[in-house]
Amino acid sequence: MLLLAKSAFAAAPHREMRRIADMVALMPGVAKALHCFSEQGAPSLRDALEDVRSGPYSDIIIVPLMLPLEPGFVNWLTRSLRRWQAETSKPWPMVRIARDIAQSLHFEPLLAALVAGTAAEPPVLPEAGHKLEGSLVPAQKRRVLVCEGGACNAAGADVIWGHLRNRQVQCKLRVKGDGTMTAKSTCLGPCSLAPVLQVFPEGTYYGGVSEAAIDRIVHEHLLGGKVVSEFAYAPTGRKQQLRRPHPTNPEKSQNPGEVK
DSSP states (O other): OOOEEOOOOHHHHHHHHHHHHHHHHTTTTTSSEEEEEEOOOOOOOHHHHHHHSSSSSSEEEEEEEOOOOOHHHHHHHHHHHHHHHOOOOOOEEEEEEEOOGGGSSHHHHHHHHHHHHHGOOOOOOOOOOOOOOOOOOOOOOEEEEEOOHHHHHHHHHHHHHHHHHHHHHTTTTTTTHHHHHHHEEEEEOGGGGOOOEEEEETEEOOOOOOOHHHIEEEEEIIITTOOTTTTEEOSSEEOOOOOOOSSSOOOOOOOOOOEE
């Protein structure tokens, strides 16, 4: 059982997710329960899947713990699962996605219990005065924008964003090299090359980005200063189709060329 949340930054929500996973692990028929995240947070959904896939389990159930559960979320989750399955020749257990929490017959009494419990909570009162806080202006010279437009979201941009954010923490990108900050963008333009991200100050566009591409962009471009040509697309002034990297030799990547 994989309990899937969107993201977590601090220690407290990670502890809470572990607590919930420990509770689920005691349920009948559950051999193992893990928490994971679709965006930033460790372990990521893919890492959790790799963990349980290597074990003696016949079924994996993914339970999204988020409201509202948009249809687009389930769509990209399904596409991401199929992509990960296609990337390995080893057999996978049966993978299922649980239904929306809000569709459960127990959801209404749960809401009623939460509302009833507010009587014991302290009220939120206005402060006597509001103190202005200061902020440091980021010194990092590099920026990575990840497209979150419709086409990129459909192609799994949330998974790519989460992988990039996790690598940012693991590789200490903010303090290594020129320093890197990451952000989401509503649209970067080349929708047919989804999922797309752009690296500044060069302004390099990367298309068809996967987790493996993120790892190379981090080490070769963000830290090494060298554009990863296999996934990069130059502004030629002509429409371009998505290249399909060769499975074993990047130099033989399939490139259908420009489109009139």
